[in-house]
Amino acid sequence: MGFNFNEIFMIASLKKCVAPILTVLLACTLFFSVAAQDSGPGYRVTAKGVTVIPARQQGGVSEVQLEVITEKIIRVVAKPRQQLPERPTLSVLENLPATPAFQTENSDAVVKLKTASLIAAVDKNSGQVSFTDLNGKTILAEDPAGRQIQPAVFEGQPLYSVTQTFLSQPAEGYYGLGQHQDDLFDYRNQQVKLWQNNTEVAVPFLVSSNRYGILWDNYSLTTAGNLRAYQPLSALQLTAKTGEKGWLTASYANNRNHPDQVALTRAESVIDIPYLNDSKRILPADFKVAEGQVAWEGKISTAMEGMQQLRFTYAGYIKCYIDGQLMLDRWRQAWNPGSGVVDLDWKKDSQHDIRIEWIPDGGESYLTCRWLPPTTAQAPSTFGFSSEAGRQLDYYFVYGSSIDEVIGGYRLLTGKAPIVPRWALGFWQSRERYKTQDEILSTVKTFREKKIPLDNIVLDWSYWKQADWGSQEFDASRFPNPDSMIKVLHQQYKTRFMISVWPKFYEGIKAYEDFRAKGWLYPRNIADRQRDWIAQGYISTFYDAFNPAARQGFWNLIHDKLYTKGVDAWWMDASEPDILSNVDPGRRKDQMVGVHLGTAAEFLNAYPLQNAKGIYEGQRGVDPDKRVFLLTRSGFLGSQRYGATIWSGDIASRWTDMKAQISAGLNFSLSGLPYWTMDIGGFSVEKRFEQPNATDKKEWQELMTRWFQFGAFAPLFRSHGQFPYREIYNTANEGEPAYNSMLYYNKLRYRLLPYIYSLAGEAWLHDKTLMRALVMDFPDDETARQVGDQFLLGPSLLVNPVYTYGATERNVYLPSGGWFELETGKFLTGGQTIKAAAPYERLPLYVRAGSILPTGPALLYSDEKKADPVTLNIYAGADADFTLYEDDGLHYQYEKGAYTTISFHYDEASRTLTIGDRNGSFPEMLKNRIFRIRVTRPDQPKPLVFDDASDRSVRYSGKQQTIKL
Incomplete structure (x- = not known):
């Protein structure tokens, strides 16, 4: 029943004068409580929901709690018979909305909890939980025999392993669960291991094509999906x-x-x-x-x-x-x-x-x-979660009228996604690695001389002296004036500077000794005398990101050594934590023994969340208005609230790996985290490409070109990898097809910045998603639910990467409605699969009929000039809407309302465009501007061109206008 005997004892001690009476009352209370539990099911209504004590306390469960978070979000907690103190919440926010109104209904069989949008029911006999809509149609139901809470012990501490399975609906698709490299999209009947590793990102949030999600609130090693053992x-x-x-x-x-x-x-x-x-x-x-x-x-x-x-x-x-x-x-x-x-x-x-x-x-x-093995015909189709360490079984059911609303529920629980700085949506150049400051400066200089758009240059690892990993200090022999280098990048080349920081420390350096003395380091790898791969090998360990003091200490270190020099953004490598690559889970847990919050087993997967938290809160603490930008190799539930973008790790440079990034990025985006990127070209390179013959060089150039085409439409656009060097001009010579194509898509990305930055604004304002699987916009389309190699960038652009060597066409599924070829304006009817032309220099791109696609001026970097004029490319055939979002692009004043939105509505019947009143303001906004209008109709195709006279041109000063087209 959940009695706290320590509290009862304290009450009795305070009331000695009535001790005999109290003793009798307590004895009676306990007797009747046990008798009620033994004789039949019971329940109680709480301020936030209901608690049910099932008659059959199967699977180690003593009670089931339903907590109403919103009218569409219900928390389900199943408690073990012997309850443990609750752990601190790391992913789910503590300050959630006030509990909305709900009603309860009790019958012989079930207790029902009803909100304005759904009904949750608990079977009083088994404790099974099910969710229906207000008409009684099942949305989700637990497997009646699918719940298990079993005792487990880690580091001498009592915990529980927890498992919950759910019944699948026919043709239901499952997505999300972070980022994985099996090249799987729909996880129905598939199994996913949720354990942070290089290229594998564990996010225990699953989204169904039936418009609900499950946030599994557990940080330990977890299996999701098909739980049958390999x-x-x-x-x-x-x-x-x-x-x-x-x-x-x-x-x-x-x-x-x-x-x-x-x-x-x-x-x-x-x-x-x-x-x-x-x-x-x-x-x-x-x-x-x-x-x-x-x-x-x-x-x-x-x-x-x-x-x-x-x-x-x-x-x-x-x-x-x-x-x-x-x-x-x-x-x-x-x-x-x-x-x-x-x-x-x-x-x-x-x-x-x-x-x-x-x-x-x-x-x-x-x-x-x-x-x-296959599922037997007699067994029901199920999916579930099983975690090795926890204190109770705990998940959130998130319902929505759309997948966007479901993801909005995820962000309500775990935090909004701050808007990235505008420069971060431009092009980044990186390689493994620039070894001197002259290489950094000469690379950016070449980009500017060749007029290749660029916003960010990245300095990867090993800028320190060989034996000083963790010092965060530049090797003066190779970077003699890092302050001046960054100043030149900023002032002369108008380029941002990102630097790699690892949570890793070599034994014996000053930072190591400081952290060790304060108990901030994991000691096991040191005790094992485990050497890394540098030269003769050095002994190292990682800091404990679960310790608030250690997080602050790590921030202080990179602040003093790096941030004060002008660093703009942080590349947080090995944040799994990858203390030693490719060890088994037991070895990883051994390496993390000493976690500040408890056992390594219980908190295993949350390390990247806490690591990001330290830097985000640290920078905002000293520079509260400058946007934090983190690129991290792993993430978890809630990473988005710390300004984190996750990249897909050290993937291989092969066509199959390029294809796998499409489904990996889509499932990651469906996990609720809107900012994702990858190494264009792949990180690790086969030896045949390092010193290629003519045949291999030809393939390498085509691989880079096709990957670059894909990367130009990812949420973040960056090139990185091992040798060969990844700069456009190092991949091919000017005038060659590879060079021409990469330059074309680079410039197109910058033309699309008004559109893409507005998507970032929508991700913050309305919890939208930039990289969109077709299932998000076409959830009732059975074909669209299975398409994992195409995606929408925002509501309008259908992107179809080419991932086969030598291909000059590919199959493209066009969902219902109408679609225009972006480059030619040719109209095609949806609801069909076509053979789309894909010549070497182009990938198939389509715009949805009923779209307004804003484009801006040509740029060499994102803030070279204001977005004026903006061309409103209207793709007719249906009504269209778009909202242009703008702010200063660098600061957090948008959190206080310092931003503008301008709505556009195209009415197909009257062929009119309404430009709405400008809402909001910020000091740098354009008070007066020009909108150019180009209309492409199904019977009037127009090629995509820029800076032409357009169909119409209107001056706008913030007041509504209606234009007949």
Whole structure:
């Protein structure tokens, strides 16, 4: 019943004069409470909802609480029998809206809680929770047998593992859950591991195509989606190449150039080399990992029918053939394994040939192959969450009339997304890495001389002396005058400067000793004497971002050493925390023992949130009006409120990896965090591209071009990666197709800044999303729900990246309505899949009929000139609306109302454009301006051009105008 016996004891002590009576009353209360619990279900109405004590306290649950957050958001808490003190909230805001009105209804079977928008019900027998609309139509229901709270112990502290599954609706799609690299979009019947790693971002917020979301409020290692456990390969029926049953034939060749020269063969039924040092233990001693190749061959079968999966993690080159068909072809560098899923729709007892080829990459290598069985026909379709450490089962059901409203509910719970500085929406140049200040300055100088638009130059890691990681001090031999360098960037080249900061400290440097003395460092990696990869290797550890004093100390360090020199933005690398790459979860938790708030197991995934919090609050503490900009390699529930943009980590430079970024970015955006980016060109490069022959150079240029075309329409637009150098002019010469195309899309991005910056304003004002999966705008379209390789940038632009080498066309799905080719103005009817032309220098771009697309002047950097004139490109065929958002672009005065909005409405029937009154003001606003108007109609196509006379031109001083077109 949740009695606090310590409080009862205190009351009795204070009331000694009535102790005998109180004792009797307490005894009776406890007796009848237990008797009521044993004899039947009970419930109570609270100020915020209801609490139900189920008759069958199954799954370790003693009570179920429903808390009304808003009329469309309900918090569900299932408490264990032995309750633990509540943990501090890290993701969900403490100051949520006042509880709205609700009603309760009790019957023999259920307790119902009704708000103005939905009904939540708790089964009084089982404790199952379900949600319906006001007409009784089911939105979501828990699996009646899908809740488990089981005791667990970590670092000697009692906790619980918690699991909740839900029943799926037919054809329902699931999205979000952060950013992952399996190239999966709809997670129905898929499994997602939520654990922060380089390229993998754990955000336990799932969005359904049925317009609801689930925020799983847990920070520990979590499995989401299909909770059935992956099995080792040995769980299948295996047959060797020579016909023996029970294993595959593994052939090891010590010369990858002659794989037919087999050095040894083994019978192997498991392929499982997942983490650091495993290859040394598992691979044959006589196998030359750095030079060799392995092949597993034979047959596989299962008595289970239906869709099943093989899931690989890999480093090096991996190919998987089923029945002679190439199903998987990937590469990843050795220190950062990738992952891939092969879907197999098999008949019962069917047998299939399999061949897996693996070329390791270096001495430390990784490869796993696991099998996920199909769901049995008798089992209901479910999805769920299962976390290894928590104090109670805790989630938020978020309902909406649209997916945008659902994401708005997520941000109400976890925080608004501040508007990024306008310069951040321009182009950023980076590489791994600029080694001197002369390289930084000469790069920016070349951009300006060649008139390639640029807003931000990025200095990656190792600007410090080799042995001084964590000092945050420039190596004076390579950066003799960093203050002057930044001043030149700002004043002469009008360019912003971003710098990489890691939460990492080398043993023995002054900052390490200061942090160690105050107890701010994780000590285990030091105790293990674990060396990193620099030169002979250095011993290091990370600071404890869960400690408020340590966060402040880290900010003070980068403030004094870097911010005072004029740094504009922060690149927060390795924020998982990646104390040691590619270790198993147990090793990561060992490395984090000593977390200020409790156990590492309980708080594992929230490190990037707290790391970002320290820098965001630190900068706003000393410079409260300058917008904070953070680029961080990992994020969590609520990261958006700290001005964080997440990038997809050290992805590989391959066509398959480029394609995977589309679905990765879309699911990340559907997780509620609006700002995402990637390394254009991929970070890690195959050796064949480092010193390419003519054939490989041709492919590299095309890969960079296609990736650049895609990147120009991502929320943030940045090029970065290992050698070859990533500057446009280092990729191709002026006049070559690659150069021409990249320059074209760079300039187009700047022309679109009035549109894109308005999207950023909408993300803050109305919780909108910039990079939009088609399911967001077409949730009832079954085809659109499955499209994960196209997206809308804002409401109007349909972007269709080309991710196949040599392709000159691609399939494009046009949802219902009408669509115009952006470049030609040609009109196409929606509701169909087309073969879209995609010549080398262009990607297929379409504008939705019923759109107003504002474009601005040509720019070399974002604030080179005011957005005047603005061309209002009207794409007719339907009514259209757009709101132009503007502010000063650099400060937080918009939080106090210092911004303007101008609404535009095009009426198709009357062919009129209404420019609304200007709302709001800010000191730098344009009081008088020019709007040019161009109308493209289905029967009057117009190519996209700039700076022409347009159809009409109007002067605007802030008052409403209606223009007949």
